[in-house]
Amino acid sequence: MGRMVPEVGHPSIRELIVCNYRMMYHLSEEELAEVLTVHHSARKFPYGRVLPSVPRTRR
Numbered sequence: 332m333g334r335m336v337p338e339v340g341h342p343s344i345r346e347l348i349v350c351n352y353r354m355m356y357h358l359s360e361e362e363l364a365e366v367l368t369v370h371h372s373a374r375k376f377p378y379g380r381v382l383p384s385v386p387r388t389r390r
Contacts, residue, residue: 338376348372355381 333347336355344367346355351372356364368380 336381338378339381341382344381 333345333354333356335342336344336346336353343358344355345358345364346353348354353370353372355367355370357367358364368377370377
């Protein structure tokens with residue numbers, strides 16, 4: 332749906348841009364998207380919230 336986040340370069344980390352905001356999400360399954368952050372584009376990029384790491388467990 333959205334584009335790959337250029338700062339991350341990981342195909343499952345995607346983003347949608349809405350006005351001045353970037354909504355970044357992780358596609359973990361075909362029909363499941365986990366929202367990672369909603370970020371204002373004027374602020375510093377939130378690397379700690381977006382970079383892929385050890386897979387999370389579902390809550």
